[in-house]
Amino acid sequence: NIFNFRQKDTDIPFMKFSLNHINSKLAELSAAVVMILRGNHRILANEEDIYLQRNDIIYIACPPERNIDVMRLFGVDHNPYEKAVIFGANAISYYLAAQLENDENIISCSIVENDTAKAHRLAEKLNKASVIAGEMMSDRILEDAGFAAADVSVAVTEKDKDNLLISLLASKNKDTQAVSLINSREYNVLATNIRNNTIIDRSVITVSGILQYLRRARINEAYALGREMGEIWEIRLGEDSSNAGQTIKELRLPENSAVLAVVSGEDFIYNPEEYRLKEQDKLIVYVSPADIRSIEQVFYR
Structure with a gap:
């Protein structure tokens, strides 16, 4: 699943390392930072030489049972609410x-x-x-x-x-x-x-709940990031998917959108440009607002 939080603690060790280094460590938890919102700017995790800053909103993909472990690495304490x-x-x-x-x-x-x-x-x-x-x-x-x-x-x-x-x-x-x-x-x-x-944002929670029914692709979940900020889709390839057998590069996604990660069985593949897709793989895709229709055509039902 995907969750996000605002990075407030600047004293954690992770603040000293590049995002590539952080994701190499998170891979041990089958997790990865997939995107950062910094003010009104979105930063995809596959960009180079990215370092975290205070008040970044960090989007992380990981198994639900690992959420708390990952948050602790970023200095975010999780005490159950009573x-x-x-x-x-x-x-x-x-x-x-x-x-x-x-x-x-x-x-x-x-x-x-x-x-x-x-x-x-x-x-x-x-x-x-x-x-x-x-x-x-x-x-x-x-x-x-x-x-x-x-x-x-x-x-x-x-x-x-x-x-x-x-x-x-x-x-x-x-x-x-x-x-x-x-x-x-x-x-x-x-x-x-x-x-x-x-x-x-009310528009986000309203839109996110219905996006998966509106988008013409096999979407498990869809997350609206905010007005004009784009969406994150979780797409599972079915048995009849025409995308199976292709590499991520061969999908030829528009320049401003990207496959951020692939979950294949128990494996979590971060920055998967050369990975060859298989049936039942789950893709985590950032979709730019201008690219929604194009991405739908790539993963059309």
């Missing part, structure tokens, strides 16, 4: 709460919603999570939700201002991780300046 508070009653909060109800690490999950009717409807769908109806910024409501003791605060209301205000309140507790859903790019800079805050 207490979660979600603000806003909608499809996103329902999905999150339903997942958290089945997470053995979660002791409590509370959802706060201003609208009483919405709160009641959500409460009827959930089994364990508590849903609290009332003014989100009320001291009493926040106390009832256990906000001060929360490990993570997730603000997914329809209003950016409310989401940012909630994250600001959460940032007063240095141990609370804040997550803000943002609709408008105007608020991105403000959200970035909030300590321990993770920004989620």
Whole structure:
């Protein structure tokens, strides 16, 4: 799978090495850095002489069971969250709460919603999570939700201002991780300046969920990187794939797109330009916005 995080720790040994060297070490975990977002610029991992910088957003491909091991190498500690508070009653909060109800690490999950009717409807769908109806910024409501003791605060209301205000309140507790859903790019800079805050672009989570059904290729997963930043596709070659037997170079992908890695059985092949594809191989492909239709033709159903 693919996950990403913002590199904040500059004291880790990896900061001294090139990306090629880092990936040679990550190969021991069947993992690789496949792309970096640096401000508004995307850097593919197959470019030469790349070094990490503070606040880079790093995209890593690795088996799910290796995620925590890889994050630790980058100085990112992973302590399981036990207490979660979600603000806003909608499809996103329902999905999150339903997942958290089945997470053995979660002791409590509370959802706060201003609208009483919405709160009641959500409460009827959930089994364990508590849903609290009332003014989100009320001291009493926040106390009832256990906000001060929360490990993570997730603000997914329809209003950016409310989401940012909630994250600001959460940032007063240095141990609370804040997550803000943002609709408008105007608020991105403000959200970035909030300590321990993770920004989620609503267009990305909406688009990523449906991309695999829209793209005319055999895509397992599709990740939208943000407005005009392109997409990452996970493509598995079927038994009837016309791409089997070709090398990556022979695919003749457009210049601004690239196969970042190939997973073949238990093997993880990073920078696989000369690799010859086989049936059931999984390709991790960066697709530039301008190349979507061209890439679809290469991996057409």
